[in-house]
Amino acid sequence: MDKHVKGGKARAESLSVEARSEIASSAAKVRWDREKLLPKATHRGEIRIRDIVLPCAVLTDGTRVITELSLNSILGTSGGGKQRQLRKASGVNWPLALSSKALEPFLPLVFAEGELLPIEYKDGRRKAKGYDAKILPKMCDVWLRARDAKVLQDQQLHKALAADMLMRGLAQVGIVALVDEATGYQDQREKDELHQLLGIYLSEEKLTWAKRFPDEFYKQIYRLHEWHWPSDGNKHPGYVGKLTNQLVYECLPKGVLEELRVRNPKKEGSGQRQWKHHQFLSDDIGQNDLRDHLLQLITLMRISKNWPTFIGHFEFAFPTPGQQIAFELEETRK
Known part of the structure; x- marks a missing residue:
């Protein structure tokens, strides 16, 4: 066992019941306060392009998000255990759907710094993680660049096909409009826009x-x-x-x-x-x-x-x- 782990365990055991309870309560309060600051999903829906279904949401701050799970189901991997370990070790936060070694050379060509940061939010009682919906076309672009450069393995080609299908669908209507339509947020958006207009x-x-x-x-x-x-x-x-x-x-x-x-x-x-x-x-x-x-x-x-x-x-x-x-x-x- 790691010596730091042993030391921490020994210190915990030396504390009184009251002290341990107070520490646990303080930690719980910190987590609770942090979660209270998270934006909440106010509208939910699904984007459908041919056979592809992407759950999405609009948050209280107006951000349109697509869950990481739904991105993985289309462009990522079904397992993800190895990719999660590699991502954790390298300290990156981008979606698992972009965690392939073959895609890495194309990421800086498509994404700006900070564009792939995950977004944590509250979806009902549970905490969820997603990404700004506007990165979806760029994710598809990365997959298509890798396909055109012929660096994908055979088992990855179906992901490039899905990316191609998504890009064709997104070319007809913007991703923001798709999310708003799927969640019913366009009605609220019109009210917000009217409110802003009347305000000025x-x-x-x-x-x-x-x-x-x-x-x-x-x-x-x-x-x-x-x-x-x-x-x-x-x-x-x-x-x-x-x-x-x-x-x-x-x-x-x-x-x-x-x-x-x-x-x-x-x-x-x-x-x-x-x-x-x-x-x-x-x-x-x-x-x-x-x-x-x-x-x-x-x-x-x-x-x-x-x-x-x-x-x-x-x-x-x-x-x-x-x-x-x-x-x-x-x-x-x-």
Whole structure:
């Protein structure tokens, strides 16, 4: 028996029961605290490419992972005992699926430093280990380079065939999209992206009112409709407000108008909103986007002889919202 092992055993035996219990409790606490910091799998699924099935997950920090076990089943070895010993002895952390001697010359040509570090995470109650899903195409590339260099043994050629099949499948759609689809994470991703957009597009607090809509914007609406400009240029009929929503706010990024309606609800009884929607747009992003959009609209209005002509220009520039305005136009003619 190793002398260090003997010494450690002797020291343990010399400790009291209370001391040993305290040491064990401290060690357990350290392990527990370390595990609490691990990211958790929030979405799980399987990538299927022909006959290949790869379990995958999305973690709380947004990392897409593929388990080492699933990588081994496709590109690695069924046993892995010898490879695990060799990997442990050499101090490397890359997947067993890349532990063949024939692959080693190609690893530095494909992978950047640190790219093959394993990722530990919690999958329910158990602790799991995987790798960033983005390394999968590169793993396949390593196998194919080794095949083309004719350094693989005959019993390894079926792994290169699997790598070739995976690469062809991954060429059609990115690995991140595959993981998101397999786990259902794309729905959450869209929510997160919307949340990030609203975070920069809208202001945390309502801004002080300032004139954001140039008079020309409204004067052009009146000109194109052949309406008389009101004596009080600050008061317009409700239909003008409806057009403003369709021409402006419905053209803002998806989800912005819905959030504006939540932050600026209609008052009970009157049906009017207490503030202007533009007071909730962020000063640096939302307000600038509003200004640029209004300038585009005014330009389209200036080159239009009448409302139908303008609608044609508008539908060409902003096709989806334009369809709604064309419908309103037809109704006003009845």
